[in-house]
Amino acid sequence: MRSFTSQQKQLLLLLSPATLFLGIFFLGPLLIMAVYSFLEPGLYGGVEWNFYHWNYGRVLGWADGFYEEFDIVYLQILLRSAGLALVTVLVTLAFCYPVAFWISRMQSRWKSFCIFLIALPFFSSMIIRLYAWILILRDSGFANQILMSLGIISEPLDLMYSGTAVIIGMVYIFIPFMFLPVYSSVENLDPKLIKASQDLGATPFTTFRRVIFPMTLPGVVSGCILVFIPALGNFVVPAMLGGAKVVMIGNLVEQQFLAARNWPFGATLSMVMIVFMLLVVSVYLIRAMKNPQHS
Amino acid sequence: MSAQQPSPDFLKIKKAYRHFVTPEGGTVRALDGIDLSVASNEFITLLGPSGCGKTTLLNIIAGFERLDRGEILLAGASLLESPPHRRPVNTVFQSYALFPHLNIGDNVGYGLDVAGVAKKERNQRVAEALEMVGLSGVEKRKPSQLSGGQQQRVALARAIINRPKMLLLDEPLSALDRNLRGKMQIELKNLQAELGICFLFVTHDQEEALTMSDRIVVLNQGKVEQLGTPDEVYHRPASRFVTEFIGESNIFSGTVVESGGQLARVNVGGTEVVCSNHSLRAGDEVSLLLRPEHFQLKPADQVNGTNGISAVLEQSVFIGRDHQLHCRMANGQPLSALIRSSLSGLKPGQALTLEYDPTAWHVIPGASGVGTAQ
Amino acid sequence: MRKVFNHLLSGYGALFFIFLYAPVLLLIAYSFNSNPVNVMIWKDFTFDWYINLFGGTTSLKDDSAYVESTDQLLAALRVSLTVAAFATVISTVLGTSVAVALARYRFKLQGFYRVLLMIPMVMPDIVLGIALLIFFVGVGVNLGVTSIVIGHCTFLTSYVFLVVSARLAGMNPLIESASADLGASEWQTFRRVTLPLILPGVIGGALLSFIISMDDLVITYFISGVNSTTLPVFIMSMIRRGVKPEINAIATMMLVVSVLIASAGIYFRSRKTDS
Numbered sequence: 001m002r003s004f005t006s007q008q009k010q011l012l013l014l015l016s017p018a019t020l021f022l023g024i025f026f027l028g029p030l031l032i033m034a035v036y037s038f039l040e041p042g043l044y045g046g047v048e049w050n051f052y053h054w055n056y057g058r059v060l061g062w063a064d065g066f067y068e069e070f071d072i073v074y075l076q077i078l079l080r081s082a083g084l085a086l087v088t089v090l091v092t093l094a095f096c097y098p099v100a101f102w103i104s105r106m107q108s109r110w111k112s113f114c115i116f117l118i119a120l121p122f123f124s125s126m127i128i129r130l131y132a133w134i135l136i137l138r139d140s141g142f143a144n145q146i147l148m149s150l151g152i153i154s155e156p157l158d159l160m161y162s163g164t165a166v167i168i169g170m171v172y173i174f175i176p177f178m179f180l181p182v183y184s185s186v187e188n189l190d191p192k193l194i195k196a197s198q199d200l201g202a203t204p205f206t207t208f209r210r211v212i213f214p215m216t217l218p219g220v221v222s223g224c225i226l227v228f229i230p231a232l233g234n235f236v237v238p239a240m241l242g243g244a245k246v247v248m249i250g251n252l253v254e255q256q257f258l259a260a261r262n263w264p265f266g267a268t269l270s271m272v273m274i275v276f277m278l279l280v281v282s283v284y285l286i287r288a289m290k291n292p293q294h295s
Numbered sequence: 296m297s298a299q300q301p302s303p304d305f306l307k308i309k310k311a312y313r314h315f316v317t318p319e320g321g322t323v324r325a326l327d328g329i330d331l332s333v334a335s336n337e338f339i340t341l342l343g344p345s346g347c348g349k350t351t352l353l354n355i356i357a358g359f360e361r362l363d364r365g366e367i368l369l370a371g372a373s374l375l376e377s378p379p380h381r382r383p384v385n386t387v388f389q390s391y392a393l394f395p396h397l398n399i400g401d402n403v404g405y406g407l408d409v410a411g412v413a414k415k416e417r418n419q420r421v422a423e424a425l426e427m428v429g430l431s432g433v434e435k436r437k438p439s440q441l442s443g444g445q446q447q448r449v450a451l452a453r454a455i456i457n458r459p460k461m462l463l464l465d466e467p468l469s470a471l472d473r474n475l476r477g478k479m480q481i482e483l484k485n486l487q488a489e490l491g492i493c494f495l496f497v498t499h500d501q502e503e504a505l506t507m508s509d510r511i512v513v514l515n516q517g518k519v520e521q522l523g524t525p526d527e528v529y530h531r532p533a534s535r536f537v538t539e540f541i542g543e544s545n546i547f548s549g550t551v552v553e554s555g556g557q558l559a560r561v562n563v564g565g566t567e568v569v570c571s572n573h574s575l576r577a578g579d580e581v582s583l584l585l586r587p588e589h590f591q592l593k594p595a596d597q598v599n600g601t602n603g604i605s606a607v608l609e610q611s612v613f614i615g616r617d618h619q620l621h622c623r624m625a626n627g628q629p630l631s632a633l634i635r636s637s638l639s640g641l642k643p644g645q646a647l648t649l650e651y652d653p654t655a656w657h658v659i660p661g662a663s664g665v666g667t668a669q
Numbered sequence: 670m671r672k673v674f675n676h677l678l679s680g681y682g683a684l685f686f687i688f689l690y691a692p693v694l695l696l697i698a699y700s701f702n703s704n705p706v707n708v709m710i711w712k713d714f715t716f717d718w719y720i721n722l723f724g725g726t727t728s729l730k731d732d733s734a735y736v737e738s739t740d741q742l743l744a745a746l747r748v749s750l751t752v753a754a755f756a757t758v759i760s761t762v763l764g765t766s767v768a769v770a771l772a773r774y775r776f777k778l779q780g781f782y783r784v785l786l787m788i789p790m791v792m793p794d795i796v797l798g799i800a801l802l803i804f805f806v807g808v809g810v811n812l813g814v815t816s817i818v819i820g821h822c823t824f825l826t827s828y829v830f831l832v833v834s835a836r837l838a839g840m841n842p843l844i845e846s847a848s849a850d851l852g853a854s855e856w857q858t859f860r861r862v863t864l865p866l867i868l869p870g871v872i873g874g875a876l877l878s879f880i881i882s883m884d885d886l887v888i889t890y891f892i893s894g895v896n897s898t899t900l901p902v903f904i905m906s907m908i909r910r911g912v913k914p915e916i917n918a919i920a921t922m923m924l925v926v927s928v929l930i931a932s933a934g935i936y937f938r939s940r941k942t943d944s
Contacts, residue, residue, distance in 0.1 A: 007774065010855070014770035015782075018763040018826060022785060026823040029797075029804035036803055095685055102682040116935060117686065123931035124693075125884050127901050128920040131908055132692035135699065138912070142695055145710065175689065225791070233793020236886055240908065250795045257799055257891070267803065270796045281791050285784050359846050379849040380858075386850045392843035396865045406851035409861070457852060 030274075036267035047264055055268035074252070078272065081249040084163060085231035088170040089224050092178040095171070096223065097216075100183040118179050126173050130240050133172060137165050137241065161243035169237040174230065178223040185219025225280055233273050249273065302370075305335035305493055306356075306461065311365035313351055313517075325351040327517030329365070333495065335460075338487050340496045342504040343514035344540065349497045352514075353463050356495065357386050370460065380409075385459040387467045391450040393438040399425070399449055400434030406457040424452040427486070444475045451486070461493040468503065480506050501541045505529060513537050531657060535582055538657075544584050545630055551579040558653055564626035569602055570656035584657040587619070590632035590649040603648040606630050611641050622647060693924060700917035718918035742919065745903035751814055752889075752899060753882035756821035761875045763822065764829025769863070772837040773845075789824040790831070794887035797824065802891045812894035820892045821882045828881060829874035836870025876934055880927070 040052035061072035103114045121129060136142045137159040144156040159165060189212065197207040235250025242248070249269060256266030278285070313326040325348040333339050341349035354360040356367060358379030367374045374382060385406070393402050401408070403424055407417045425431050428448040438446055447467060454462055464483075468476045484507050487494045498504055504511050505525040513520040513528060513536075521533035532538040538546060549563035559572040561581060570583060593603070606622035620632045620641075632649050641647075703715035722739055767786065771779055789797065801820045810816055844866070848858040886901040893902055900923075907916055 006855075011770055011774045011776060014766040014774075018767045021759075021763055022823065022826065025801070025804070025819050026789065026797075027785075029800035032807060033796075033800040033803055095688075098678060099682050099685045102678045114686075116931075118689070120928065120931055121689070123880055123934075124927040125901060125904075125920075125923050127886055127905050127908070128696075128923055129693065131904075131916065131920055132696040134908065134912065135696055135917075136692055140710075172688075172692070229791055230793055233795050235795050236905070240905075250793070253795055253799060257802065263803065266799060270799055273793055273796050277792060277796075285787070357846075357850055359849075379846070380852050380854055384850075386847070388843050388847055390841065390843065392841055392847040394844060394847070394862060396862075405848070405853070405861075409848075409851065409853040409857045453847075453851065 033267045033270060036264050037271045039264045041262045041264045046261075052264065055265050058265060059268060059272055074269075077247055077252055078249055080246075081232055082276075084166060084170070084246075084248060085228050085234075087167055088174060088231045089178075089227045091167065091171045092175055092227050093182070093220065093224065095175060096179040096182050097220070100179065100186040103183065104186045104189075115183070118176055121173070122176050127236065127240075129173055130169055130237060133165075133169055133241060134160070137168070160241060161245045163242070163246050165241040166238050166246045166248070169241045170231050170234060173237070174227045177226040177230070181219045181222040181226065182216065183219070185216040189215055225284070229277050229280060232276060301334050301336040303334045304332050304368075305337075305370060306331070306333040306495075307366075307368040308332075308352075309366045309368070311352070311355070311367065312363045313348075313355065313360070314363060324348075324517040326355075326362075326365075329517070329519060331512060331519065331522070333493055335370075335493055336491050338484065338494045338496065338507060338509045340498060340504040340508040340511045341514055342498060342501060342511050342540075343520075344499055346516075347514040348517040349499075349514050350465060353386075353465055353495065353497050356382075356461075357384060357463055358382050383460040384463055385454040385457055386463040386465065387450050387454045389465045389467065389469060391438075391446045391467075393446055393449060393453070395438055397438075398434065399430075399436050399438065399441070402438065402449055403434075403452045403456055405453060410457070420456055421452075424456045425449075427455070427489075428452045429482070443471055444479065447471065447479060451483075455486075455490065459492065461495060462487075462490075464494060464496045466498055467496075469498075469500070476503070483507060505541070513540065515540075532584070535659065538584050543587055543631060545587065547583045547628065549581060549583060551575045551577050551581060553577055564624075564628060566604060566624055566626055568604065568656070569653045570658055571654045573658050573660075575658070575660075580661055582659040582661065584659065585651060585655060587631045587633040588617075588635075589655040590634070590651055592620075592632070592634045593648060593650050602653060603650045604630065605646065605648050608641060608643055608645045608647055610643060620647070620649075622649070696917060697921045697924065700914070700921040702914070702917075705914055718914045719922075722915055722918055741898075742900075742903065745898050745900045748814060748817075748893075748897050749883055749900040752817045752821060753879050755814075755818045756825055756882045757875050757878045759818070760822045760825035760878050761829050761871060764826040764831075764874060765833050765867070765871050767826070768830050768833035768837055769867075772834060773842075786827045786830045789827045794885075795891075798888040798891035801888065805892060812892055813897040816892045816894070817889055817897060817899065820888050821885060824888070825878040825882060828877050829871075832874035832877060833867055833870045836867045836873075840866055872937075873934075876930075880930065 036047065037055055038051055038053065039055075040048040040050045041055075042048050059074050059078070061075050103111055106114065134141070138144075139156040139158070139160070141159070143159055144153070147153045148156065193211055193215070194207060197211045198204075202210065233250050234248060235254050238246050238248045238251050239254070242251075249272075253266050253269045253273075256262045256269065308329055308331040311326045311329040312324075315323045315325055317323055323346070327348075329348075329352065341352060343349050351360060355362050356374065358374070358377065362375060369383065374384075394405065397405070400418075400421055404417050404421045407420060412420070421434065422431065425433065425448075428451045430445060430448045430452065433441065433445070433449075438449065441449065447470075450467065467483075468479050471479060480503060483494070483496075496504075496507065505528070508525055510522065510524055511528045512522050513533075515536050521528055521537045523531075523533075528537060528541055532541060532544075535546060538544045547563040547568070549561040549568065552560045552562045552567065554560070554572050554575045554577060557572055558569050559575045561568050561570060561583060563583065568583060575581065604624060606624045608620055608622050610621040612619045612621070617633050617635045618641075620634060622630045622632065624630050630649070699711070700718060701714050701716065702711050703717060704710050704712035722742070764786075767782060771782055797820075801816070801823070805812060805816050845858055845862055848862045849855070853861065884901060885899075886905060889899050890902050890905070893899060898906075904916070904919065907913070
């Protein structure tokens, strides 16, 4: 019995610092933000401590009936963000899936070198990688220079500040998030299974559809989640490459906090993002709760 | 230590119970009332299929798991109150569990290092322990640079360096190939005799248990099925389970037709078998066991009287020195015989007569065979 | 047919790497372009932007240079390094202790802790950033290095936890039993066996934390005070003000440093697994 209580003491010692820290500085702020999302915005910034559900109504377009008309502008931004995030997911997947197979068939030295090259951006500054695209996409940028010197266009194209530019930027910074889980599921695929499928008379397409794709699906799903969530809430890429034209939900939140000073509405938008996130990862969360051994 | 008089009740396990709850919500009785006494110089083996509770018992003695109910005494003192590191027993783990970051010398010397033994004595004892397991001069190497058999020896040296009162061995030979395993079995037995301490050996390999043990504890579903010498366990199994688990056996259920004098006649599904009479009465239900090697193949015309069973050969398999015959009796029951002779011309479908010595049958009263052997 | 497919795949792979590396390589190349007006029109090769950054005198006319930013740049770098150092130490201790607790003890709240440590990694940065902003303003903490360190630790702990947990999962639990069996107390087992074995994971987690902390933009953006701008935030505000040749030079230097750090990390990892 004595060793049991000493074990409890050790466990307490190991867990309490992180529990206190995350309780106060992680769960605490999230709770306060949840409360904020139900408060009335003050007239000149700040909050009034009244219960106020119109923050949520506003997201969906309903006005409070006094100052605002029915306007679905926020809903549009929300849907546009989801749309851009979805396109980003699809483009990164289209990039990474075939490349994962290509790399998995290489000799091991080349393999590790290629993975190193793909993982390297993890270690380098995101803002600088985006800056490189500004140099390429802006009016006097590299892309326009090339196109004009080749005589394809005479006037610079508006490449920056478009949905396309935002998608390019997001694909560029999120590629490693998609590649690594997809690659690990491709790498774990037993080549004997593909041979067995061919041996049993399946065409390459059938083999792909019935064997390869189902077996790599877990990696694909992980990759999609890992790209979709940060893409949805992203505000740096649209701020840098989308300008005022392509506003995503992240930019809207930033505006509420740093420009419009409507903190409750900003908090509400964040809560909406959290709900989106929970929906997307709920399968994973439930599995982690139930099955502590696998994670 | 070997000079001391061996005490028969060195390790005493009294009414030990331990159950587990499976993830599906079921209950597994790993130990279901185990009573056991082990002598201080004995090589004793816990033998049973996986899940029979043998590893649980070992872990409880070592201190890695607790007991629900019961008591374990070592040299008269309760073990259960002390944490693993204060118990005078050491373990050789199944996969050796060598410290991968330490070299062999530091692995073997670990027990002395944590006890704060002086450097000079420590190094000397490490060298001694390694010599004892026949592995001198590898102190500076890492575990990953050694072969499986060498790692096994290191694990042994590490476990005996603290001079434990008892050594626990958890399937230590299971990862070795067949030849090496045979060699290590003999070495382990010698080491035990040399150290004169109790070895508690866990295995699911009946051959290993029969080769090495002074006594064998056959465990099944948390209960002791039989406790006895290898000879007893092999030739006089206490239950049908022990018979089936140890070696290959022909097991028949039958009814006694007639008993008198030295012999009894038993009806096994229409075939009559003669066996020694263990105060059987006509009408008793019995289980009859015969090892395949106790059958002899005689040409059909040389069988004397009733001591033979007719069967049809289904398949003959050459397994080295012997032929294993898979036959089927007239009543449809399978029968297996091990025949040592250069057989030629036996064909599947051929009718054979297999002769036996009536006293070779082992009789267990009751059709299910759970009764005690006589 | 098969051959054609393989060639197509290789071509696609090559395109993939061009997409990944061409922009960054262009950026590096053009950081040596002497054209002060349009940085993407090549004029001459020059080191002037680098020399300029370090306060050296160059042939450039004063108005084309961007010298006033050098001191601010160094100040931002200093803030970044301070924050990363503190945040790394704290989050490494927190993340490692939770990982050890979850791997070595069985208790009811295991699932809760796993989810708690997973959420910061899957949550959009901006949500955490503004939650922290509301919190710090609400409780009256001045925004500065302290608030940034706290903010970084909330998500860095998860990364350390993940890396150390992976290391612990790959470790044979019997090894700790063996140590106890040989007479080592729980503390001796931790110091002599557990810690040396998880150390590569702890170092790896710390390195990852440091890099992520140095690079974090979004959360820092919301919770950094006026005098505590970190390097990424400073660079973003520079870029927002306009494209200048010095930014290319700064960017190139940062890329070189991160490649060096990453290569060193991978070199050490490969050495660790060899022995």
